[in-house]
Amino acid sequence: MKNLKKISIFTLTAFAMLLLSSCDDTTDKFVVSETDPVTLSDLTITEIELDAFNTNNPAVTFNWTEADYGQQASINYSLELSADEAFTNSVIPATVNGNNTVTLSVSELNNAAGNAGLNPFEWATLYARVVSNLGTQNGLPVSSNSISFNVYPYFNYVFNDYYLVGDATAPNWNNNSNNPALYRDENNSNVYYYTGYFANGHFKVIETKGQWHPQYGTDDGSTFWGTTATNSSPEPERFPYGGGDGIPEGFYTFTMDFGNKTFTFEPFNADGIDSPTSLSIQGSSLITTDMTPLDFDGHIWYALSVHLVPGDLTFSADGTAWGSTISFSGVATANGGNIPVVVEDDYDVWFNDLTGRYIMIPLNL
Template sequence: MMKNIKRFSAITIIGILLLVFNSCDDTSEIFTISAPTAPVLAELNFTDLELDAVNTGNPAITLNWNEADYGQQASINYAIQFASDNDFTAPITAATITGNSSITLSVNEVNAAAGNAGLNPFEWKALYARIVASLGSQNSEISASNVVQFNVYPYFNYVFNDYYMVGDATAPGWNNNNNNPALFRDANDSNIYSYTGFYADNGHFKILETKGLWHPQYGTDDGAVFWGTTPTNSSPEPERFPYGGGDGIPAGYYTFKMNFASKAFTFEAFDASAATSPASLTLKGTSTTDLALTALAFDGHIWYANNVRLTPGNVYFVTDSGANWGSSTSFSGVASDSGDSIPVIVEDDYDVWFNDLTGQYILIPLNL
């Protein structure tokens, strides 16, 4: 009986000692911070900044600030923000940096920030800058600096990509530089492009990003999603649209649509049996002298004019019967009879495409 009591007592003591030792090994700490002191952005030594559209990689602006103070040693995140108003109603984050209190932004970075903040190209306008501090991967405990202001003269930043048809189902055949028709970009969602028109019998096609270059190119290996190559990696190449390998499509009118956000595409028959094309189509407006467009011999519903100089102002499409087709969105959109004039916001040489089946148009600047 005494042996059992001793054995129980020894086990109890060992358990108590282990509990004590485990308690001593608990080295966890609670990280507490005080209310942060905001970073202080230094005033600039200039008031006006004209951005150079030629040397876009050159440094444009250096921002310096006193670091935020959270009452603890911490690695602090800083977001460099710009806005078109002092209240930062719609702030644009141009860059982020951690653990530093200075950053230099290039001409291109400042120009992009100004454009995204809503500043028009080629005119002087106030731009506001601030530094926003935060902690951790979740950017917690946000604290914004004072605001500095300067005037900026941006150049135009064309933010869109353009895409072109190629293949034996289309007008240029398998020639990557043969007046390849452009896809029409959705004015409300720049990820979406489409092309409605005639496709040749037993044909296939791919999509090119640059006329005269085979890469990047886009195609598919099935009937649902697409993928593409890059300028530096052309292998492996995707299969041809619309179904990849195998037999081509029957001749007829179809609508091809691709979404670069989801990588999905559709290819559906289009009823053009009741459609008639105008005998002529002219580009008019304050941006150009009257300019006759040409219909593709392959598909008379697709009209084009190459390398056309347009100045700031507006354009619209006029048929031989006097119908005026226009819209309110620059660069691309869907025109309607008696619609608004299409705004031209920057001078350049353009390729102009118009589809009389759908009213879609696209104005592609060649030098921006």
């Protein structure tokens, strides 16, 4: 047994000396150097008209030479697109590792063009380049040459829209009876509001008029969840929460945050806020169109299936123009500017004279 212990001690000592020796060995340092820029090839086509009906089809393929950082390393390539040659506000629609080609689908190129600032239904120039870098920290980035091509994007409506239903609301439990729309926040597309009169009762939120699913409700009074388009069981409980007689009638502000699935339901003081005697939509986007107040709550105005063309509009309340500079949904103020209309379509338009909030929901995009 003593001999075995001596052998073990000798073996461990020799292993420690070998480990120390290898730690001092600096002959195999991993050294990389900055690569020359890769070369992005010109495209075989220079004009690409995007088809809104075949969005999964390939639209364009980019090819480039391989980077050389002097070692066998994990090389990333980021495709960068921009509306200007200086790549001031560029977008990155694709990143690949160890590959020197990437194909964008119609929808991917259309989204990138929109995010880069190109207008829909207009020919415009996009610039492209490839940035190579190393590893998870994106070290030693080097940009390629840039190329350009012309693209004709279609419009991509990226927002969701939501409607009230329930015995506390105007349509009662009818899911297809001019259900009032929630108003999307102008800065955070996850947040929606509705300020107005609620009767004694409960309500839920639906995503598509005439369909019960998806629908949203609460099981605990502070968070909410929703069903899918095909899931009908189980379903969430009704807002604001609980059974019995429901909420007392009155004016409230209902807020939903789809980012964290929370909501609030707070009393709103509507005293002293008078509705205009008349409200219309006017501007270069349409023939002047009168809006109608809900019988249930005269502060909520609507005009359905209004045909709008690219241009602008304002809400005329007893002769005063109420507007903003934000498309689709925002807060209008007296003499607050012209609301841009960026794409032609038929719209349901809603306006709340308690808050100035408006939403224009395209019906065919």
